[in-house]
Amino acid sequence: MSSNRFIRGEGPWPKSNDERSVRVWMESRISNGVEVDERLPVINLCLEWVSEKSRGERLMESYRFPESELDRLAVVASRLEKGEPVQYITGIAHFDGLDLLVDSRVLIPRPETEELVHALAAKLRIEVGSSNENFKILDIGTGSGCIPISLKNRM
Structure with a gap:
C-alpha cells in the first residue's frame, strides 16, 4: 500500500521540526513568491498562526512543530510560493491596531x-x-x- 506521506527533508517537509529548521525550510520554500524584505515577517506570522503560539512562547518551550502543523505549513508555503498574500491565507489583515477579517x-x-x-x-x-x-x-x-x-x- 503506497503512502502519500513525505520523508522528512524531502518533498515539502523540513529536515527537523524545531523552530530553526522550520524557519530555514519556510524561507527556502517561499523564496520565489515573497519579496526578500517581507520573508521574515511573513514567516513569523505563519508560524504564529499555525502553532497558535508567539515566537517567544515557542522559544521558551523549545517548541517542536507536530506533524499536523507541518502539514499546514506545507500548504501555507505552497500558497505563498504561488504569490498568494499571507493575509488571504490567514484570513487576517493587521491595520491600525485592528485585526480585520479578509479574503x-x-x-x-x-x-x-x-x-x-x-x-x-x-x-x-x-x-x-x-x-x-x-x-x-x-x-x-x-x-x-x-x-x-x-x-x-x-x-
Missing part, C-alpha cells in the same frame, strides 16, 4: 491607507472637536471596512 474578495489594507486615516482623524478632531455625537461617516464599497472602523476608534 480574496477584499483588498488588503495598505500602510499608506493607515497613514491617511491618521491624518484624516487628526483633521476631523480639529474641525469637529470633542462634540462628535452627530458626526457620521459613510463608506461605500467598503471592502474590509478598515477606514470607517479605524476612524471610529480614533474619534
